Each structure stands twice: as structure tokens, then as C-alpha cells.
Amino acid sequence: MSEKSPLPPFEKGGSGGFAVDFWANLSRRLGSDLLLTQASGGNTSVKINDHQFLVKASGLRLGEVTTDKGWVLADYQAIRKGVPDIEKKQGVEAKSNAYQSLLTSSTLTRGPKISLEAGLHALLPNRWVAHVHSIAGQLLGLMPEEEARDFCFSLWGEDLKFCWIPPAVPGHELCSKVAENMSNVPQGQTVNLWILQNHGIAWGSDSDKKILGAVDAFEEPLRKRFGLHRYPPPVIEPLASHQRPAPKGKTWYQVRLPGWPTCHFDTTPVLTDFPGHFDLWSDTPPDFIQADDRTAHILAASPREIDGHAQVFYAHALVSTIARQEGWFRPLPPAAVHAIKILLIERPAEIY
Ligand SMILES: [Zn+2]
Secondary structure, eight states: OGGGOSSOTTOTTSHHHHHHHHHHHHHHHHHTOTTTOOTTOOEEEEEOSSSEEEEEBTTSOGGGOOSSSSEEEEEHHHHHHHHHHHTTSOSHHHHHHHHHHHHHHHBOSSSSOBOTTHHHHHHSOSSEEEEEOOHHHHHHHHSOHHHHHHHHHHHHGGGSOEEEEOOOOTTHHHHHHHHHHHTTSOTTOOOOEEEETTTEEEEEESOHHHHHHHHHHHHHHHHHHHTGGGSOOOEEEEOOTTTSOOOTTOEEEEEEOTTOSOOOOOSOOOSTHHHHHOOOSSSSOOSEEEEETTEEEEEESSHHHHHHHHHHHHHHHHHHHHHHHHTOOOOOOHHHHHHHHHHTTTOOOOOO
């Protein structure tokens, strides 16, 4: 990628050169854990000076980035300056278009597009930011806020600072809601953990090592609390064409959740990823069919695509199951589901 760049940001021995190594390590580490990231969800960034940041490109999975691919360089000050104008636009499509234009005009490298969540990364004050679709974090976001705060305080005391962001359409609306909440951040304190309800979490810190340490300290007790180890990953099997005929170039797959002690899954969207990946709410033939309470039939064009879809099905089923058991199932607002469908977001064409 560097030869395509109009800027030489990562000269050998420069601070950016070190940053890209650490950024790739952090990204791959977070991207290798199914309970943290599924399909192409999740993104990471590092601010390398007072106006440039390196942020994940869209289309690649977090676990696949390297020092040479999967990142773009952009001007985070330009993004911050442009965010207030997005809210002045009328309608979800106009706002989304304005946001996308802002991200594009702020991108300094040619080639891959910048991550849809670059606005979130630009706004957060921390040098390092990691956004993941943590299952434990998504459950914490569904838990009643007071109970969640008490639970977190019992684990970490004052060491972690939290901020809750209500359900939002990924991209422009999430960015606007984070911008609104920036004024709630107490002066002189760093908010380390942003709970993005019905979506995921974002960590911010001055160091990549501190983020990795915080992820471990956060995930382990929460996974234990929710019993996540009792829910094995999905099993994928292609369906024979006589079982479910598929359009040309595509295959129906059966995705099962074997060995789960219980499963309370239906197609009511609780996470933004679910309507982003599957089309059950338009007039076109569905690409996701619930076959029974722990099996889905999913249409995909390649083994790689079904792998990503199955990960999102798994995450959605797991969060639904535990949230229903606990009595805190709170679906995504219908307006957000509708907006995700018309914007076709969180489902960018993946670069292989
Ligand atoms: Zn996300």
C-alpha cells in the first residue's frame, strides 16, 4: 500500500512505522477471537500525530490485516470538524451520504475505503481505539444500566470509566450519538470503555498494551458470568441442491448450534450485525431461514462468505439466548433495522 500513498507516513524508524506494527498486532489479536469479532465487524485505530490517524480499512477482517494491508491513513481533525454538519442534513440517506463523503474527503491514502466506524475512532480522544463486537460487551449493553454499573464496579472499582451509547445505526448515527455524549465525559478523565448498545464496545487508551490488558481483564469475568464457554461455535454443512435449490452461483448451507444447553433464538434483530448480514425484511427472497430453534439455512456465494454469516448467526443467537434467559432482551428499534436495510451497511463487499 505504501507505494500508492501520496504521503510517506511510515518512513523507516519513524513513529508511524512503529505504530503500524503495533496496530497490526493489536488488530490480529482481537480479530482471532470469535467472542470478540465476527465476520468483518470490529475496527482499530491509532493517532500518530496531532491530525493523522491510521485506521482499519473496510472489507478486510480484523484478523487478516498486516503492516501492508487493511489500513488507511486519514485526517481525524477534519472528521471531527465535519461531524456537526451531518446532523443538519434531513433524512437518514442524506445524513449517511454526508458522513460517507466526509470520511472519503478526510482519507489521505488511495486504495481501500476507510472503515465505516472511522468517525467513532476520530472522535474518541484516546491515541489507541479498538472497537469490537464482544459478546460479553453486547450482553453488558443489554443489562439494565444500573445493574451493569454495579457489576462492573464490583470487578474493577474506579479503574475503568464507562460511557453508554444508546442503540444507533452504525456509521453516521453512531458517530453523532458519540459526539453528543462527548460533553458528558467528566473533565480531566479518560473514558476507557464505550458500551455501544445493541452493537458492541469500544476501548480507548494511550497504549495498545493497556487495551489488550483491559480486554483480558474485562472478558474473562464477564464470559464466566454469562457462561459463554457452554455455547460451542457453529457447525456449517452445505445443503444438497434438492434440499433447498439455490440461485446460480450460490449455495444454501445448514448452520447448526450443536451442544448448546439451551437456545432462545428467533429472527427478531437484537444486534446491528444481524440485519446488516441477512435480508429478511424486504420483498426479495430471504437469504436466511430459521429451520428450527438452533438451526438456520443460510445462502452464500463462497465458503468464506458462509463462514462470516455463520459467525454473525452464532453471535446473534448467543446474545438473544442469554439476554432472554436473564430477562433483558431488548430488540433493536425498528427504525434502526429499517435504516440498516436501506443503507446496506455493515455488509461491505469483502476484499479477499
Ligand atoms: Zn461495529
